[in-house]
Amino acid sequence: MIIQCMKKSEWDKRKNEEYWGQESIDKNGFIHCSTIEYFWRVAPNFYNTSEEFVLICIDEDKLKAEVKYEDWDNTGRCYPHIYGLVNNDAVVDVLPFLKDENGEYVKNKEFADIKNK
Template identity: 65%
Template sequence: MILHCMKKTTWEERKDKECWGRRNINNGGFIHCSTIEYFWRVAVNFASVEDDLVLLCIDEDKLNAEVRYEDSDNCGRAYPHIYGLVNNDAVVKVLPFLRNEDGTWRKNPEFAGIQDK
């Protein structure tokens, strides 16, 4: 399973569509995602976003688009990038982006058994 974070309002617009992600692809060439183990490393990028956020839990095996694990920043870690639209039947769960008082992500209880890397 891989994660994609987005504004809750954006998800509300997309959740009933067959596929989504064209804006993401037009802006960056692919749709950025993370593994659960690495999400704590990218979650800081969302700390200043005041809107409600959600985490889309995407089953890679159900995606119609290609997923490539790439280390675009040469940080020694490969992150999943989706090269194509996300078919909504690959989104198996939508979770709230939980926050601490300082706005940083608080690990969702559903991920408690998954060790951060």
């Protein structure tokens, strides 16, 4: 499973669409995602906002678009990038982006058994 963090208001617009993500493809050429193990490294990008975010859980095996694991920042860590639209039937769960009292990401209980890398 891979996850994509997005504004809840965006998800509310997309959740009933058959496919979504064209805006990201137009801007970046792909849709940025993360593995659960690396998400804690990505989460700070979403701290300084008052908007509500959600974690879109995507089953790679159900995706019709190609997923490539790439290390564009030369960090030694590869992140999944979706090269095409997300078919909504590949979304297996939508979870809240949890924060503690300091505004830092708190791992969802559904991911508790997955170790951070």
